[in-house]
Every structure is written in structure tokens, then in C-alpha cells.
Amino acid sequence: MTRRSRLLILLLAVVLLGAVGTGAVLHAAHRSGMRDEQQADGPKVRAGTVSLRVSGRQLLFRNLAWGPHRDEIATVPAGDPQGPRTASGVKCLRFHAAAGTAICLQAVHGALEDTYRAVVLDSHLHELHHFPAAGIPTRARVSPSGHLVAWTVFVSGDSYAGTDFSTRTAIVDTRTWTIDDNLETFHITKDGHPYHAADTNIWGVTFADDTRFYATLATAGHTYLVRGDVKARTLTTLHANVECPSLSPDGTRIAYKKRVKGASPDAPWRLYVLNLRTMKETATAEHRNIDDQALWSDNSTLVYALPGDYGSDLWTVPANGTGTARRLTPSAVAPAYLG
Numbered sequence: 001m002t003r004r005s006r007l008l009i010l011l012l013a014v015v016l017l018g019a020v021g022t023g024a025v026l027h028a029a030h031r032s033g034m035r036d037e038q039q040a041d042g043p044k045v046r047a048g049t050v051s052l053r054v055s056g057r058q059l060l061f062r063n064l065a066w067g068p069h070r071d072e073i074a075t076v077p078a079g080d081p082q083g084p085r086t087a088s089g090v091k092c093l094r095f096h097a098a099a100g101t102a103i104c105l106q107a108v109h110g111a112l113e114d115t116y117r118a119v120v121l122d123s124h125l126h127e128l129h130h131f132p133a134a135g136i137p138t139r140a141r142v143s144p145s146g147h148l149v150a151w152t153v154f155v156s157g158d159s160y161a162g163t164d165f166s167t168r169t170a171i172v173d174t175r176t177w178t179i180d181d182n183l184e185t186f187h188i189t190k191d192g193h194p195y196h197a198a199d200t201n202i203w204g205v206t207f208a209d210d211t212r213f214y215a216t217l218a219t220a221g222h223t224y225l226v227r228g229d230v231k232a233r234t235l236t237t238l239h240a241n242v243e244c245p246s247l248s249p250d251g252t253r254i255a256y257k258k259r260v261k262g263a264s265p266d267a268p269w270r271l272y273v274l275n276l277r278t279m280k281e282t283a284t285a286e287h288r289n290i291d292d293q294a295l296w297s298d299n300s301t302l303v304y305a306l307p308g309d310y311g312s313d314l315w316t317v318p319a320n321g322t323g324t325a326r327r328l329t330p331s332a333v334a335p336a337y338l339g
Contacts, residue, residue, distance in 0.1 A: 042310075043085055043331055045069045050088035052100045052123040057339040062095055063087055064311040065331040073104070073125065078297075078337060081314070081329040090125045094137040097121075097336040099146030101174055105137030105153070118151045120174055129177055134168045139244065139293050140334070143207035147175055148230070150205035150213070160203075160243065160291065161266055167203040169215065171230060183215065186228065189236045195219075202226075202235070204244040204293050206254075214238075214245045214254060225254060225274070239279055243269065244293040246302075248319070252276055255294040255302050255319060263289070271304065273319050286317045286325040295335050305333045 043065045050060070050073060059081055063074035069087035073095055076083050092104035093116075100123040108115045116133040118140075135153035142149050150171045157165025170181045180186075183202040188195045201218040205228070208214070213228045217235060225242035226235040246255040253276060257269035267289035273282045284302065294304040302319050305312040312333040317325040 042066065043082070043329070045074060045085040045087050047089060048086035050075050050086055050090075050125055052097050052102060052121075052125070052338055054339045057337065059329075059335060059337055060095070060097060061314065061329075061332040061335040062092055063331065064308075064333060066310055070310075073102075074332075076329070078339070088125050090121070092119075092334070094140040094151065095334040095336065096140045096142050096149075097338060098142040098144055101142050101146030101149065102336075103140045103142055103149040103151060105133060105140055105151055107137075116153065118149075118170070118172075120149055120172065128174070129172075131170070131172065131179060131181075138167070139169075139204050141205050141207060141293075142336075143210055143213075145210055147210050148173055148207060148213075150207070152203040152205070161268065165201075167201045169202045169205060171205065171213075173230075180230070180233070183228070183235070186233045186235045188217065188226075189234065190217075190219075190224070191237060206245050206247045206293070208247055208251055214247055216243045216245065223259075225256070238276075239274060242274065246294045246296060248296050248299055250299050253319065255296065257290045257292070257294075271302065271317065273302075273321075282319075282321045284317050284319065284321055284325075285323050286315070288325075295337070297337055303328060303335050305335075 045065055057078040058075050059078045060075045063072050071091045072087040073090050074085040074087045076085050094105040096103055102121040104119045106117055117130050118133045119130040120128045122128050133153045135155040137153050139152035152167050152169040155166040155168050169183045172179045184200050197219045202215055204216045206214050211230050215226055217224045217226045223243050224237040225239040226237050228235050241258050242256045244257050254274040258272045259268045260270050269290050271284045271286045271290045292305045294302045297303050300319055303316050306315050310331040313330045314328040314332045315325050316328045
């Protein structure tokens, strides 16, 4: 091989190595840029500071957009729900917040199996206290004052659609860290009479204040809206065929999912609103199956999750039965409004 040939081969090798190096640098830079922002065709998500003490109205939720911030609690201005998201770094399976307090239900990944815990967070989303959770997280709520938090988990089963499941619901007072870890131990009054049954399940707490709440009672194949009293430790049935209630901000109505006749056993629920004074039911304009605890964004509008491309999207519909359902924001679940 001549000296000229050797120099030519050496030059080609240098050029080739340089091209590979440049490609690697560009790829790394691209990945670095993607750490703080989602892909171009999805919601823009950047890491930042998320606070429960906000100057303007904010919408918080579990971010499901695919990328490094998936499952983190993120925030957007309430007036721009599809705008860029600020991700907190705090991951939750279920989340809710009010008055500077948040409840975050988390998975703890173990070598053999996952366990779960309920974490109470302060206004900076820092942990104040945590409790073991007995199963798969499904519902979470904070009282309007921030003094009480509640959560529901599946102890067995992972769906409300069938009958082969068991839930466990707990309420914690964040001022004393006193816990009622199983609302099934509360005294039940059903149809005006004391009631006790081994198949009782309670889930889906929604708070009126620091004493009164509403929830679902299931027994003997039926579900009921119950009014609860934390201090008296009582549950009283009010209305049949109510699941996952959500109290309106003015305290006059309950949004809930109702099993409707003729629906598929795998998709049995429609979104309804119950007037607590008259007990009149109103079907909303959302005609699809709803398996969520709806949230009131104000006294006239409901927000809820439906299946989406990356898990769930948030949708909204008027509470009075008029209008049409519309998508509020994609790739999100477990919303809370602040401010």
C-alpha cells in the first residue's frame, strides 16, 4: 500500500468518526431538550415550581403526556387549559387539593410487588405526613378548608363495573393526624333504620365542610348516596343508584355516575346531577360511559376524565343538562381547581 493510499484511508476514517461524533452530539442535545419539553405534537411540559398558593386561578392534574414528566402533578392557567404545563416533579396516581393542602396517592415500587401510600402535601407539594394505603388508589378528596383529606383504594378487584371488588376509605384530620382508616365502621342508617351487613363498601368521599361529607354506600347489590358525619361517625342513606358523588361549591347539588338500564355491564354509567333539596335527577349532555368522580369547576360546570390516547383526557359539560360535552385538555386525570 502506498503512502498516498494510507493517507487517503486515514482521512476517510477521520471524516467518518467526525460524522458519528456530530450525530451523537446532536442526538444528545435533542434528548436534553426533550427532558424539559414534550414532543412537538403533544402538550408542552416543562419542569418548574408548582404551588397551591396561587395568585390567579389554576388547574392542577396528573400529567399523562408521554415523556419525562408523565405522572407528575402539573399546572396550567384555568383560562388556558390546553396551554404549556408546568410539572412539579411530584408523581401521584390520584390527586386532589384545596386551601393549601393536597392528597397524593402513590405507588411504592418493590422488588416483588408494589405497595401504595397516601401522602399529605403542603402548599409547596412537600410531604407533611404519609399513611399506608391498603390497595390500588382510586379516589381522593380534600375538604374546602384543607383540614380533612380522604381517599379510597381497591382492597380487592380493580373496577367498579362488576361485583367482585372491595374498597377501603379513610379520612384524616390534618390538624391532629387522627385517622378513621375504614368508614365501614361508621354507624349506618338505611331507609330510617340501623343497618349492618358484611358486604358493605364505602367509597368516593366529597366534603361539605369539616364535619359533613357525602359518599357511596354499596350493599346487597345496590348503591346509595349517604351523608356522613365525621364527629358522630354516622352514615345516612339519601338516594339510590348514586356512585362517586361530587358536591357543588354552593352545596346544593351532587354530580355522580348512575347505572342506567340497557347499558353494557362493562360501561354502565352516565353522568347525572342530583338536587339535594328536591332529589330531582338531571341527566347531563355527556352520553358516554363515565367511570370517574366528576369535579365542579364552578357552580354550573363539570369536569371529568374519559379514556384518551395516553390514558385519559379531561372533558367538561354543563351541569344543568344543556349544551354538549367538549374536551378540556388532553393527557390528564385527577383535576383540582385552585384560586
